[in-house]
Amino acid sequence: MKDDIILLGHGGGGLLSHELVTKKFLPLFKNIYLERLEDGAVFDIEGKKLCFSTDSYVVKPIFFPGGDIGSLAIHGTVNDLAMCGGVPLFLSAGFILEEGFPMEHLEKIIESMAQAAVKANVKIVTGDTKVVARGAMDGLYINTTGIGVIRYEGIISVSSVAPGDAIILNGAIGDHGAAILSKREELGLDTEILSDSAPLNGLVENILKASVNVHCMRDATRGGLGAILAEIADQSKCQIVLEEKNIPVKEAVKGVCEILGFDPMFLANEGKMVVFCSPADAQKVLQTMKVHPYGKDASIIGQVGKKDAGRLILNTIIGGSREIDLPAGELAPRIC
């Protein structure tokens, strides 16, 4: 694969993304915070433990079933802070707009962001707007960056993942990816699939109240459940074994995957997360999740096995077993 130009896959959340970060960014930006390679940075400022996370949103189309680029930009960054074990507090919003972008659309998006921020209990406290000439971009891109405070005493990090840990997923996978793809391809399905885009900080707060033995959390965004678990397996150098039968996928999402040739394991989610916790607390965490609106379909989908080369193994419904690798390139560009 060409290494001299940027490819779509460099932004896809798979192997190329991983290589770009580890081979180009890390060696130069070298510091202990960035090296964690998690959803956000965690640091102390004069004794306060904070988390900090950024994401740019380039989703296409900007309005999709179940959300829009505005609500997505709030949920995505809120969720990244929550995955650090933080309580999200303040967000920035940076807009890059193309000359000629309809003001009406911008207003709808601002309104959607404002509503999402209220629902997620965060405040948008600072911002920036840049405009580029017609043709120099495609409509509207948004960056949100957030700060949260960490009050949890345990260390939530891929480095805390340990053999025996239970892996709990909060619901059906692939909805966001399927919603975007079916809208983009104009599949005209009988049942419209809605994005699962949602703020997970409330759910996380309950999980962290329920157990002091939560080891790692990750939202299954770009690259889907498959990519984030393959990455965690690789980073923790632990085997991860999943039971396919316990991973919920809606029939409509399966249908879109069949039509377009995608695997739900690699479709993006914007309201799905996995929790790694000690096996003794698994039922307690599961029950806590099940009583929350964003966790009602939660299930234990697997377990952390022995320390090894960090392989991700899927025990399939039909009784087989296969290894899942980090996808190489870009599966669905501009999904978030």
Next chain:
Amino acid sequence: MKDDIILLGHGGGGLLSHELVTKKFLPLFKNIYLERLEDGAVFDIEGKKLCFSTDSYVVKPIFFPGGDIGSLAIHGTVNDLAMCGGVPLFLSAGFILEEGFPMEHLEKIIESMAQAAVKANVKIVTGDTKVVARGAMDGLYINTTGIGVIRYEGIISVSSVAPGDAIILNGAIGDHGAAILSKREELGLDTEILSDSAPLNGLVENILKASVNVHCMRDATRGGLGAILAEIADQSKCQIVLEEKNIPVKEAVKGVCEILGFDPMFLANEGKMVVFCSPADAQKVLQTMKVHPYGKDASIIGQVGKKDAGRLILNTIIGGSREIDLPAGELAPRIC
């Protein structure tokens, strides 16, 4: 002017930008932090006073005399935090890349960011990379967002600006804008003009050590010295009177302005700032600035007059006096 679509001027730092923020963003994102309308937000997290600022960088060309989009993205956000009276600590970096962007250019920019971060004593601790298809944007846009801690006891804010305050500028204006424009227009000048892009946090630290009576600071970026002072006059509802003879402008910058029909007062700077402080401390602050490399050409350029409608008055070199308004539209698109 059309109100139904986004115009270049909505990102220009002048009147249209101001209206977009105050009429579209503020009413929906309504909160006391955002309403300050300053370079960043200031808030407390469990008793720690922090500042938080975001900017997206879309400068064209991405490499220019005296800097590049990478160093600019570090300096710009570091300076916004410094203008809040904060010590910048941590930065995020969000990249949006066009498919096909040369990897070599990305590497140069990452290296430039890394060097600028070391020089400014901040750490890039978290990031994000998105890639869009060829043609969906123009090369590379970067968002940086930063966090700083505020240890200064005074309230640095446009609301602290008071009649009698001295206004001190740290050096010659217009370099950044003139550098970008002359490169873009391929003027082929005898003397190449270098951007003044620089981190001002060290200078600010010294200023804040020298005086407990600093009232407001602002870097003269988009829209230049004219726009930021017109905005401060408007927000503070104080008259601001400037002495043109005390505002340094390099001969080469004057030359570019004559050729292209610009006014240095409205050209962007990326290493220039104004300090508002009590008149009693003006000399002390000025002398402190003069011994710093980024303040050696500092001068007192004006004074805050009486409370009025917030007019900005320039006493010209030839002996006249004229009012300066916030520029309406976009003077030089993609200057930062």
